[in-house]
Amino acid sequence: MKIFSFPSLLLSFGLTAFLPVSASEPAVSILEHGAIADGTTLNTKAIQSVIDTLASSGGGTVVIPTGVFVSGALFLKPGVNLRLEKDAVLRCSTDMANFPPLRTRIEGHFEEKFTPALINADHCDGFRLTGEGTLDGNGRPIWDEFWTKRNAAPDKQNFRNLSIPRARLALIENSKDVVIDGVTFKDSQFWNLHLYRNRNVSVKNARFLVPDDYKQAPSADGIDVDSCQDVTIQSCTFSVTDDCIALKGSKGPLALDDKDSPPVEHVRISECVFKRGNGITLGSEATIVRDVMVENCRVTGAMPAFNFKLRTDTPQHYEDIHFRGITFDSSGGSIIVIKRWSQYTDLKDLPPPQSIVRNITVSDIHGRYGSFGVIQGNPGQTDISAITLENIDIKLKDSRLNTRDVQDLKITNVIVNGSPFAPPNDN
Numbered sequence: 344m345k346i347f348s349f350p351s352l353l354l355s356f357g358l359t360a361f362l363p364v365s366a367s368e369p370a371v372s373i374l375e376h377g378a379i380a381d382g383t384t385l386n387t388k389a390i391q392s393v394i395d396t397l398a399s400s401g402g403g404t405v406v407i408p409t410g411v412f413v414s415g416a417l418f419l420k421p422g423v424n425l426r427l428e429k430d431a432v433l434r435c436s437t438d439m440a441n442f443p444p445l446r447t448r449i450e451g452h453f454e455e456k457f458t459p460a461l462i463n464a465d466h467c468d469g470f471r472l473t474g475e476g477t478l479d480g481n482g483r484p485i486w487d488e489f490w491t492k493r494n495a496a497p498d499k500q501n502f503r504n505l506s507i508p509r510a511r512l513a514l515i516e517n518s519k520d521v522v523i524d525g526v527t528f529k530d531s532q533f534w535n536l537h538l539y540r541n542r543n544v545s546v547k548n549a550r551f552l553v554p555d556d557y558k559q560a561p562s563a564d565g566i567d568v569d570s571c572q573d574v575t576i577q578s579c580t581f582s583v584t585d586d587c588i589a590l591k592g593s594k595g596p597l598a599l600d601d602k603d604s605p606p607v608e609h610v611r612i613s614e615c616v617f618k619r620g621n622g623i624t625l626g627s628e629a630t631i632v633r634d635v636m637v638e639n640c641r642v643t644g645a646m647p648a649f650n651f652k653l654r655t656d657t658p659q660h661y662e663d664i665h666f667r668g669i670t671f672d673s674s675g676g677s678i679i680v681i682k683r684w685s686q687y688t689d690l691k692d693l694p695p696p697q698s699i700v701r702n703i704t705v706s707d708i709h710g711r712y713g714s715f716g717v718i719q720g721n722p723g724q725t726d727i728s729a730i731t732l733e734n735i736d737i738k739l740k741d742s743r744l745n746t747r748d749v750q751d752l753k754i755t756n757v758i759v760n761g762s763p764f765a766p767p768n769d770n
Contacts, residue, residue, distance in 0.1 A: 370426070371396070371401040373412065379615040382434070387415040387441060394403075394766060395678040397423045407431040407476055408425025415441025415512070427476025427526055434479040434530060436463050439699040444665045448516065450504065451594040451604070451628030453494065457505060460514035460537065468519045472526060478512045480531035485509045491560045503687065504562050509533045519543050527552065533562055534611035535583070539569040540605070553584050553619070560584045565620065567591050572608045572725040582618040586650070590635065592659045593629040606631035612640065614651050619644040623666075626652030633658045639668040645675025645713060651700060652669050652684035653721050658696035664703050667768065678737075679716040681727065695724050704731045714741035715759070726750075732757050736763075743767065 361405065371393050374380075378389040389540040390405065394417065397403040402422025407428040415438075427433060436442075444456040461478060464470050489507055496502040509532035515521055516539040523545070528535040529552040536551070538544055552566035565581045568574050570589040581587035587751065593604035608631075612623065617640065625632050628650070642648050649666055653659060671678070682702060720727045735757040742759045744767045746752065757764040 344510065349423075366587055367737055368401075369397065369523065371403060371446045372408050374408060378412055380408070380412050382411035382413060382482065384413060385415065385434075385436060385441065386412045387417065390414055390417055392634075394418070394420060394423050395566065397601070404471070407433050409472070411479075412460065416443070416459040416583070417462055419462065419467055419470065419696060421467050422469075423467070424471035424473070425462065425472035426471075428469070428541065429475040431474065431476030432479050433461070433476070435481045435510050435512070436581060437481050437484050439496045439510075442508065442510050444499045444508065448603075449513070449539075451569075451592060451598075453503060453603070458508040458533070460511040461516075462513040464513075464515045464518060464677075466517045467515070467521075470515060470518055470521045471524075472515075473497070473524045475525050477529055478532075479529050480510065480535075480614050481511050482530040482532045482560060483510075483557065483564070485532040489561050501677060504533070511535065511537050511764040513537065515544075520549075521545070524548055530567070531553065534564040534567050537569060538567065538571050540603075541571045541729065542573050542585050544574045546575070546579060547576070550580045550582075552582050552624060552748065555582070555619075557584070564589050568607055568610060570604045570607060572605070574610045576610075576612045576615065578614045578716050580616045580618065581620055583620040584645075585621055586600055586624040587617050587620040587622055587646075588612060588634045589624045589626070591626070591628050591680060592630045592632070592730040592761065594630075596658070596690055596696050598630045598657050601630070604749045606633060608632075610635045612637040615640045617642045617644060617646065617648070618644055621646040622646045622650050624650040624652060625661050625664070626659070627654060627686065628657075629659055629661075629721075632664070635661065635664045638665045641670045641672070642676070642712075643672045646682040647677050648712075649679045649705065651679075651681040653698060653700070653725055654688055655685050655695060655721050656688040657698075658688045659700075661700045662702050665706075666704065666708070667706045669708040671708065671712040672714055675713040675739065677709070677716035678712055678716045679720045680716065681720070683719070683721050693722075698725045700725060700727045702729045705735070706731070706733045707735075709736045711738040712740075714739055715744040717745040717758070718752075719745065719747040723750075729753075730766075731755070735759075
């Protein structure tokens with residue numbers, strides 16, 4: 344079925360000046376192209392045909408209606424959006440043959456052949472992923488396979504995240520003015536939402552979930568902000584078993600020369616709830632992360648809430664990072680963790696690089712939590728300075744803040760367990 348819209352007809356004649364500001368675009372249900380909502384039938388071809396038809400006729404919205412639709416990798420195109428209606432479920436196939444390997448960005452580099460995501464959108468400016476439905480990674484059998492093979496591996500340290508094929512739920516890359524609104528991401532085989540090299544992204548009212556009864560879904564990150572600028576994450580809920588939000592880039596001693604990994608900059612996170620996972624993390628693959636504001640959020644899970652991973656093999660610049668207006672409500676977890684992270688590092692026979700952590704603020708927080716945490720760099724590698732803790736009233740099981748080689752640590756109006764908090768001695 345060929346669909347024409349008024350905007351597409353104007354575009355075909357080159358009359359872009361006459362396009363209306365908010366042109367109405369067609370919305371096509373995948374049922375019109377033969378998709379079947381039985382939770383079993385593979386619908387990749389039917390759904391991709393809707394995408395392709397809309398793309399060829401000027402754009403529009405692919406609609407996933409109520410029901411459970413199984414699919415392999417889908418590839419969005421410029422001008423084509425995706426909407427999941429209430430009670431709609433777009434579920435990953437667990438047959439990896441439906442995710443043919445291709446060159447893809449993952450863990451701070453490009454893998455020449457690895458699994459694509461369920462939803463792939465590359466150079467799709469203005470892309471919209473919306474609705475009250477669910478992207479379901481169907482991850483449990485894949486997680487079980489991962490742990491079975493890892494536990495059987497002779498050298499578990501060399502059994503890495505990419506050792507078996509598994510799909511992210513969404514990879515959006517090289518795009519501007521992206522909106523993700525209302526969607527639930529659940530049971531992802533790998534990362535849930537991977538944003539790579541985008542600008543002006545809004546993620547709001549979304550949920551990122553791993554079942555409470557699954558102890559550790561491997562690398563089930565909520566949102567990975569990879570080499571992006573101007574990102575807003577608002578009113579989202581995270582209950583995962585890895586990083587809730589990870590700010591990422593490149594890795595290795597030459598990472599600052601990596602032209603494929605521009606800085607992560609201008610990130611705003613607000614009014615989110617962190618129930619389970621590893622909080623807001625910088626790294627583990629990251630070079631420059633700066634101008635980040637996290638405010639008016641609630642942390643109810645025992646986790647490293649503000650987690651700065653300092654690689655020993657990568658020059659990292661973490662600066663102008665601010666956390667304020669945070670409510671804590673758990674008996675465990677650490678408020679701030681800035682320390683060494685050495686898993687899978689490789690200096691490539693080069694000297695250890697130097698890193699900077701500076702202008703970090705934790706302010707206007709209250710509630711109850713496990714411990715204050717740790718602020719310690721890699722000896723001889725990390726310059727940590729201008730750390731400010733202010734306007735804090737918190738009850739902690741462990742009131743110590745373990746610090747080492749921190750310059751200009753400011754503590755103002757900090758009350759712990761009802762008493763003024765004394766500045767720690769470096770240890």
